[in-house]
Amino acid sequence: MAELLYSRRVRATPFTPGVEAAGVKGYTVYNRMRLPTVFRSLVEDYHHLKSAVQVWDVAVERQIELRGPDAAKLMQMLTPRDLRGMLPGQCYYVPIVDETGGMLNDPVALKLAEDRWWISIADSDLLLWVKGLAYGFRLDVLVDEPDISPLAVQGPLADDLMARVFGEAVRSIKFFRFGWFDFQGTSMAIARSGYSKQGGFEIYCDGTENGMPLWNALFEAGKDLDVHAGCPNAIERIEGGLLSYGNDMTRHNTPHEAGLGKFCSTQTAIGCVGRDALLRVAKEGPIQQVRAIEILGDIPSCTDAWPLMAAGKRVGQVTSAASSPDFKTGVAIGMVRMTHWDPGTAFDVMTPDGPRDAVVKENFWI
Numbered sequence: 506m507a508e509l510l511y512s513r514r515v516r517a518t519p520f521t522p523g524v525e526a527a528g529v530k531g532y533t534v535y536n537r538m539r540l541p542t543v544f545r546s547l548v549e550d551y552h553h554l555k556s557a558v559q560v561w562d563v564a565v566e567r568q569i570e571l572r573g574p575d576a577a578k579l580m581q582m583l584t585p586r587d588l589r590g591m592l593p594g595q596c597y598y599v600p601i602v603d604e605t606g607g608m609l610n611d612p613v614a615l616k617l618a619e620d621r622w623w624i625s626i627a628d629s630d631l632l633l634w635v636k637g638l639a640y641g642f643r644l645d646v647l648v649d650e651p652d653i654s655p656l657a658v659q660g661p662l663a664d665d666l667m668a669r670v671f672g673e674a675v676r677s678i679k680f681f682r683f684g685w686f687d688f689q690g691t692s693m694a695i696a697r698s699g700y701s702k703q704g705g706f707e708i709y710c711d712g713t714e715n716g717m718p719l720w721n722a723l724f725e726a727g728k729d730l731d732v733h734a735g736c737p738n739a740i741e742r743i744e745g746g747l748l749s750y751g752n753d754m755t756r757h758n759t760p761h762e763a764g765l766g767k768f769c770s771t772q773t774a775i776g777c778v779g780r781d782a783l784l785r786v787a788k789e790g791p792i793q794q795v796r797a798i799e800i801l802g803d804i805p806s807c808t809d810a811w812p813l814m815a816a817g818k819r820v821g822q823v824t825s826a827a828s829s830p831d832f833k834t835g836v837a838i839g840m841v842r843m844t845h846w847d848p849g850t851a852f853d854v855m856t857p858d859g860p861r862d863a864v865v866k867e868n869f870w871i
């Protein structure tokens with residue numbers, strides 16, 4: 506494949522010098538910014554993530570900050586998840602929908618205060634939709650992208666590494682909660698969250714100038730913990746069923762099709778712009794939905810949707826797939842029509858290397 510041109514449009518992050526020095530071997534583009542995809546090899550990175558601790562440049566998880574008297578009102582307009590019980594210091598995984606109930610993004614929302622929120626976005630230009638709503642409804646709220654760059658610390662030794670840099674108190678941060686911690690004179694939010702199933706934290710690094718000092722402090726403190734630079738691992742996230750917006754679901758899917766119905770409380774999410782549309786589709790239920798799919802045989806790299814075929818008919822598509830070293834099989838995420846979505850249902854996956862036998866699984870692998 507041809508090289509990618511790096512320019513101002515393909516933004517570097519505050520941690521890019523560290524990522525480059527660590528020998529990054531590939532990037533993807535996410536929110537118009539560089540996201541590392543591999544350091545040693547996908548499989549080496551995978552085993553290391555599951556056994557030690559990694560530091561991830563996930564600055565691409567850009568924050569949309571809502572600030573002002575109407576911040577909470579605007580936040581509720583964006584999502585069918587009822588936010589009334591959410592307290593400052595909590596993170597919520599929130600489907601964001603348009604007026605048709607189509608998914609625009611699947612971010613993590615952080616409530617800093619009643620009048621101050623961060624939306625930690627997946628890969629879509631959500632800022633434009635949020636600014637449009639704020640302006641169109643004449644809301645008293647400022648909407649922008651602050652200089653905040655998440656750095657994730659993931660893996661079984663994440664608590665030990667974080668305690669060395671931020672103190673023992675980080676160990677008591679609960680899942681999807683965050684607290685404020687000092688780093689060299691700057692207060693930063695630290696949450697127990699991250700795009701892996703191995704556990705860990707996300708540090709919301711405040712200020713580009715603090716990026717490399719923070720990166721270096723973690724590597725300095727973690728020498729004897731075998732800390733390595735890492736990144737969201739394609740194999741591990743498919744095993745764990747972590748969805749990738751733009752791959753596993755798009756604007757043409759509802760949260761229910763994406764399997765995110767458990768994060769919707771549409772009935773009581775008063776003010777959500779997609780509420781009426783979602784109430785209508787939720788009544789009938791979805792006719793296709795995300796499923797864990799096991800694929801037998803070798804797996805080529807998944808760069809496009811692969812049709813799922815049964816008795817000559819298209820019954821869905823695989824949108825992410827990889828060979829799992831630990832489960833010794835092909836693991837995949839797909840969207841499957843209701844006639845074929847029950848566990849144990851078999852069909853063929855049309856990969857670019859030819860058809861493969863596949864079966865619907867009851868659950869993801871972890």
Ligand code: THG
Pocket residue numbers: 566597598611612613625626627628655681698699700701707746747748
């Ligand atoms: N962390 C932060 N921002 C992000 C991501 C992240 N923005 C982009 C992207 N990831 C958004 N998508 C997801 C997908 C899954 C999860 C978080 C963000 C996730 N899901 C948990 C799971 O499925 O096990 C469950 C969450 C819950 O129970 O509430 O963590 O990773 N800051």
